[in-house]
Amino acid sequence: MKNRTWFAFLSSAVLGTAILTIPAGAETLRRGNAGEPQTLDQAHTSIDVEANILKDLYEGLTIYGPDGELVPGTAESWTVSDDGTVYTFKLRADADWSNGDPVTADDFVYSFRRLQNPETAAGYANILYPIKNAEAINTGGMPVDQLGIRAVDAKTLEITLERPTPFFLELLSHQTGLPVHPATVEAEGGNFVRPGTMVSNGAFKLTEQVANDHITVARNDEYWDAGNVALDSVIFYPIEDQAAALRRFQAGELDINKEFPADQLQYLREQLGEAVRVTPYLSTYYYTFDTRTAPFDNVDVRRALSMAVDRDFLSEEIYGGAQLPVYAMVPPGMEHYGEPAEADFAEMSQLDREDEAVRLIDEAGYGPGGKPLAVEIRYNTNANHERVATAIADMWSTVLGANVTLTNLDVSSHYAYLQEGGAFNVARAGWVADYADPENFLALSLSSNKTFNYAHWSNAEFDALMAQSYNERDVEKRSGLMHQAETILMQEQPVVPLMNTASLWLVSDKVSGWEDNAVNVHLSKYLTVER
DSSP, X not given: OOOOOEEEEEOOSSTTOOEEEEETTOOEXXXXXXXXXXXXXXXXXXXXXXXXXXXHHOOOSEEEOTTSOEEESSEEEEEEOTTSOEXXXXXXXXXXXXXXXBOOHHHHHHHHHHHHOGGGOOTTGGGGTTBTTHHHHHTTSSXXXXXXXEEEETTEEEEEBSSOOTTHHHHTTSGGGOOOOHHHHHHHGGGGGSTTTOOOOSSEEEEEEETTTEEEEEEOTTSTTGGGOOOSEEEEEOOOOHHXXXXXXXXXXXXXXXXXXXXXXXXXHHHHGGGEEEEEEEEXXXXXXXXXSTTTTOHHHHHHHHXXXXXXXXXXXXXXTSSEEOSSSSOTTOTTTOSOOOOTTTTSOHHXXXXXXXXXXXXXXXXXXXXXXXXXEEEESOHHHHHHHHHHHHHHHHHHOOEEEEEEEOHHHHHHHHHTTOOOSEEEEEEEOSSSSTHHHHGGGOTTOTTTOTTOOOOHHHHHHHHHHHHOOSHHHHHHHHHHHHHHHHHHOSEEEEEEEEEEEEEOTTEESOOOOTTOOOXXXXXXXXX
């Protein structure tokens, strides 16, 4: 072991920070991560600030390479049956857990059953519903041992699907596809996520977690590809304050930071040059209404509020063109889908949209001369989201005479509130593609989606069209069914698409191995940093 001199590093992200000791000469990457994770239990996560950490700690059957292309992970190879419903994976012979145990096919069987077990209450279990019997098990209609997954032998895993699913390999790279160490989960229960207890199979292992301050992961020497992992450790800082994160990046205290104040884009490009990374990717920034309560149960009110939003202003004035105005839930660029189905007012001028909005709100009996229109906008703490909410509040007030208030929570609390069914008026949300298929965006609004249908919207025709699409193997017919479904969604506006999102990162020139990519996945195992 090399002799190392230790020094203290003082984190200044928040008050009451901890002292971190980092070995001099060690390759430690410092990542600003834009928020505090709700948990590091893969069965209970849903947002990217959690995924960024989990995908360093664990490895699924498939992963994304630095260029955003899908590559083998714990599975070194796989075959698919002629009818597209049976996948057989060969696990790497040298794939081990961080405690030295071999990673086996039974570990994945246990992990996938745990995810679908109703007792686990995994909010994102539906992403793996393509697996045979998964939905029936997760909704309590079938025992968990009927899940379509089995260990052929210690290093061979077979997964049977309900129907051919072209994007199934992409699904397996999601955090819900990450395995857990069965013995640790059985022995520790929910405490398996703690530093010193967690056993993981990824490039790193969890060594320290200080709530609202930092999470440290260290290189896992038992990882099958540990010889190609250059970093000794990675420190994730959950800094929601973008201005504070920017200052820390400029001071050299962060090597990478997720997000920055978009209204400073041009200035930052002038000051930081190539450190500023803006990359289009499959993501939609949207608002959602709580359709359970008046007046948001009224389609005319929802359409009026949507029409009154000047998306061009949001794009240009707040995001400096880094995000594009949209009127469809599915982002453009999906293979075999063509142009998304936009709202029928997409081609109108903003002035004409506003006139129609006034007419609709008046006919609904709200606004000046009618019942007061009170709207509370909820958003997760973020300077850009605050500017968007403030601008929309002004638009609704000016155009429709609405009394608008703003409420914000930290990112984990905001999404937890929505996913647990909390009441609201209007809430900010965003969706990044888990896989490059329009179904990933449209399925959010299925009446059966109890976790991500924040609007609690239900439309039988929409549900039926989506059900047909799942059983349609003809690519063009499947696309047509989803277009019809999206048309209904945009007609009723339970969700209000605002912009297609770009990923915003700051990456120091000391960092090597970083590649901008459309899936916005950047595993630390591919990165190096020079001091």
